[in-house]
Amino acid sequence: xxxxxxxxxxxxxxxxxxxxxxxxxxxxxxxxxxxxxxxxxxxxxxxxxxxxxxxxxxxxxxxxxxxxxxxxxxxxxxxxxxxxxxxxxxxxxxxxxxxxxxxxxxxxxxxxxxxxxxxxxxxxxxxxxxxxxxxxxxxxxxxxxxxxxxxxxxxxxxxxxxxxxxxxxxxxxxxxxxxxxxxxxxxxxxxxxxxxxxxxxxxxxxxxxxxxxxxxxxxxxxxxxxxxxxxxxxxxxxxxxxxxxxxxxxxxxxxxxxxxxxxx
Amino acid sequence: xxxxxxxxxxxxxxxxxxxxxxxxxxxxxxxxxxxxxxxxxxxxxxxxxxxxxxxxxxxxxxxxxxxxxxxxxxxxxxxxxxxxxxxxxxxxxxxxxxxxxxxxxxxxxxxxxxxxxxxxxxxxxxxxxxxxxxxxxxxxxxxxxxxxxxxxxxxxxxxxxxxxxxxxxxxxxxxxxxxxxxxxxxxxxxxxxxxxxxxxxxxxxxxxxxxxxxxxxxxxxxxxxxxxxxxxxxxxxxxxxxxxxxxxxxxxxxxxxxxxxxxx
Amino acid sequence: xxxxxxxxxxxxxxxxxxxxxxxxxxxxxxxxxxxxxxxxxxxxxxxxxxxxxxxxxxxxxxxxxxxxxxxxxxxxxxxxxxxxxxxxxxxxxxxxxxxxxxxxxxxxxxxxxxxxxxxxxxxxxxxxxxxxxxxxxxxxxxxxxxxxxxxxxxxxxxxxxxxxxxxxxxxxxxxxxxxxxxxxxxxxxxxxxxxxxxxxxxxxxxxxxxxxxxxxxxxxxxxxxxxxxxxxxxxxxxxxxxxxxxxxxxxxxxxxxxxxxxxx
Numbered sequence: 161x162x163x164x165x166x167x168x169x170x171x172x173x174x175x176x177x178x179x180x181x182x183x184x185x186x187x188x189x190x191x192x193x194x195x196x197x198x199x200x201x202x203x204x205x206x207x208x209x210x211x212x213x214x215x216x217x218x219x220x221x222x223x224x225x226x227x228x229x230x231x232x233x234x235x236x237x238x239x240x241x242x243x244x245x246x247x248x249x250x251x252x253x254x255x256x257x258x259x260x261x262x263x264x265x266x267x268x269x270x271x272x273x274x275x276x277x278x279x280x281x282x283x284x285x286x287x288x289x290x291x292x293x294x295x296x297x298x299x300x301x302x303x304x305x306x307x308x309x310x311x312x313x314x315x316x317x318x319x320x321x322x323x324x325x326x327x328x329x330x331x332x333x334x335x336x337x338x339x340x341x342x343x344x345x346x347x348x349x350x351x352x353x354x355x356x357x358x359x360x361x362x363x364x365x366x367x368x369x370x371x372x373x374x375x376x377x378x379x380x381x382x383x384x385x386x387x388x389x390x391x392x393x394x395x396x397x398x399x400x401x402x403x404x405x406x407x408x409x410x411x412x413x414x415x416x417x418x419x420x421x422x423x424x
Numbered sequence: 425x426x427x428x429x430x431x432x433x434x435x436x437x438x439x440x441x442x443x444x445x446x447x448x449x450x451x452x453x454x455x456x457x458x459x460x461x462x463x464x465x466x467x468x469x470x471x472x473x474x475x476x477x478x479x480x481x482x483x484x485x486x487x488x489x490x491x492x493x494x495x496x497x498x499x500x501x502x503x504x505x506x507x508x509x510x511x512x513x514x515x516x517x518x519x520x521x522x523x524x525x526x527x528x529x530x531x532x533x534x535x536x537x538x539x540x541x542x543x544x545x546x547x548x549x550x551x552x553x554x555x556x557x558x559x560x561x562x563x564x565x566x567x568x569x570x571x572x573x574x575x576x577x578x579x580x581x582x583x584x585x586x587x588x589x590x591x592x593x594x595x596x597x598x599x600x601x602x603x604x605x606x607x608x609x610x611x612x613x614x615x616x617x618x619x620x621x622x623x624x625x626x627x628x629x630x631x632x633x634x635x636x637x638x639x640x641x642x643x644x645x646x647x648x649x650x651x652x653x654x655x656x657x658x659x660x661x662x663x664x665x666x667x668x669x670x671x672x673x674x675x676x677x678x679x680x681x682x683x684x685x686x687x688x
Numbered sequence: 689x690x691x692x693x694x695x696x697x698x699x700x701x702x703x704x705x706x707x708x709x710x711x712x713x714x715x716x717x718x719x720x721x722x723x724x725x726x727x728x729x730x731x732x733x734x735x736x737x738x739x740x741x742x743x744x745x746x747x748x749x750x751x752x753x754x755x756x757x758x759x760x761x762x763x764x765x766x767x768x769x770x771x772x773x774x775x776x777x778x779x780x781x782x783x784x785x786x787x788x789x790x791x792x793x794x795x796x797x798x799x800x801x802x803x804x805x806x807x808x809x810x811x812x813x814x815x816x817x818x819x820x821x822x823x824x825x826x827x828x829x830x831x832x833x834x835x836x837x838x839x840x841x842x843x844x845x846x847x848x849x850x851x852x853x854x855x856x857x858x859x860x861x862x863x864x865x866x867x868x869x870x871x872x873x874x875x876x877x878x879x880x881x882x883x884x885x886x887x888x889x890x891x892x893x894x895x896x897x898x899x900x901x902x903x904x905x906x907x908x909x910x911x912x913x914x915x916x917x918x919x920x921x922x923x924x925x926x927x928x929x930x931x932x933x934x935x936x937x938x939x940x941x942x943x944x945x946x947x948x949x950x951x952x
Contacts, residue, residue: 444708447708447709448709448710448712448713448874448875451709451874451875452873452874452922452923452926455871455872455873455874455922456872456921456922456923461874462779462782463707463708463709463749463750464750464779464782464783465750465752466751466752466753466783466785468753468783468785469782469783469784469785469786472782472783472784472785473782473783490754494752662923663923663924663926663927664923664924665923666921666922666923666926667920667921667922667923667924668921668923669921670872670920670921670922670923671920671921
């Protein structure tokens, strides 16, 4: 069975500690795909949730001093339970506060996948970045950034952008699906973090194939949504993206996936 | 005047202390129906809000140590003001933390309606339940669970599922409207809690008829939404559900309601 | 270049400290319009964000004791950085708690624009208002309220209602675009606050023309959305409003704007 069909048959529990802006959209996106999201944030119940969860998403989009320690705690509990973590360092380059938190988090917690744009991932491994909010415009090669980040942070790395780059276990792949409308809706990247988590099935050493499936299925859904005649902007794109995630099958993924292996 | 028309004419203020994932959808659902939602969470203003509110919804979907005491406080203030409470013990079976909180809450606060799936309601009256997230798959008869819960917790009970069961004042009814797509969107159950609250009109002893109207109108709206030709998944179902709640009239409720009285 | 085209070319960073109910919709609305929203709430990163932000929105819709001091702090930091603030005193008339907070905030922080309905703005300058939730039904003339508020609070004032009133620098204008469906979705007014902020471009003394553009473009988008054949309620109105904000151009604004200058 391929991972998509496994996902639809197992409905894996994905716990999301994510930002306030995207909780609803992330939950609806994961439900549309076939996963079972739970936005549990209390460390008091983390152990019970993570024992049965397929993966945990940690997204720092609305980091505050009230939730810093909770995020550290749940990260440790997930590590203790062997639950894979997808880490999304949203806008880490935008403030010293975010940079310091991410540094501390990644020093103390093992993560399975780190997902971000090139600027965010670069910030995690380099202090010389400028303030760019959540967008990336760095001129460094994303493949180089992903390779360095994967090595130094000991995790699979997914860099999103016009093209996406995945590095896992010294394998590298470049993916070219997606839609420009993803940049016009909030939480597109955050939902992708949840989608990647949905393809982990408690595996802290996922194959690059599982990550390719996750990223490509999401981007192909976006591509198909954009091409629907009734989609005329971000408003109509949003529900159509959910419908595409709901209806997309493995054959469609195979038909449209646009990937290129890169020599490491 | 029937309750739906009263609702549309009075636009009752429904205060919701609900989880972070569904606040927007709950507010839009209640506005579509004709109620006036207010997501006020500060105990400092609870007395002034509850004096004029038609009902209060308390939903523990994203319970944390930061909001536990606030929920206890506002529950007491609502009781002091005679404002009916609809209590939604989301995923109470998923953690000891939730179970203990709900137990404490229900010991100290009088609630008018408890709404949940069979597994959640069973957890409130029984400690031998297994971890099931927000979904129910318990094999016990929902009618038995609802009857026991209504008696032991001294409240009307609404159990949702493929069929819904309502027990109020020793009357029992089984309802069979709804759509499977409700399981593919987040907050479908949470919004139903708000809809039930919208039919209370400050009444802490509501008639079972008012509860039937609330649950059935919501489920019929979902049924009609699912049957719209342009609905092809959770994404297109969501806005259509809001439109149906906005447009549904009492005659449509009477035409489609599927209920069965059960001997107690 | 007109302000709309400038906005689309510069994609100004708009930081929003807004209520939990509307974060997602506000972010999507601003992205659709062409701005770059960031829902950063940590005072620890406020200085870095506000240095590059075009404006800050502060919306007290879900004020709690946990976030009161953070709001005061970020207001001071925005003032220190010269970043204009759009202040939205949501439901300020609904509780003494909100009234006292808004009074304290406006005494200590300079704001560039205050936006609210007539009842909310009146509450800011008068203690004799009754509890009305987020809706306005005050019989006082909105023009009088706006003039007094602008003078006493030393800010531009935008009063929303069936007709909107803007007072800035002793100029007064009445606007008559919009859609009744805006009252049936949550966060319509909150998003307008963000739209106004998107037309400020770090200007703490904006021209009344910039404010007219902001309010009218939003209302014309709503008008056009309502008139789309497929819009049959709040559910279908929501995505269509985003699409209209995305597609509306300056010529459409000029064609439909309905404004009337008022002698002061």
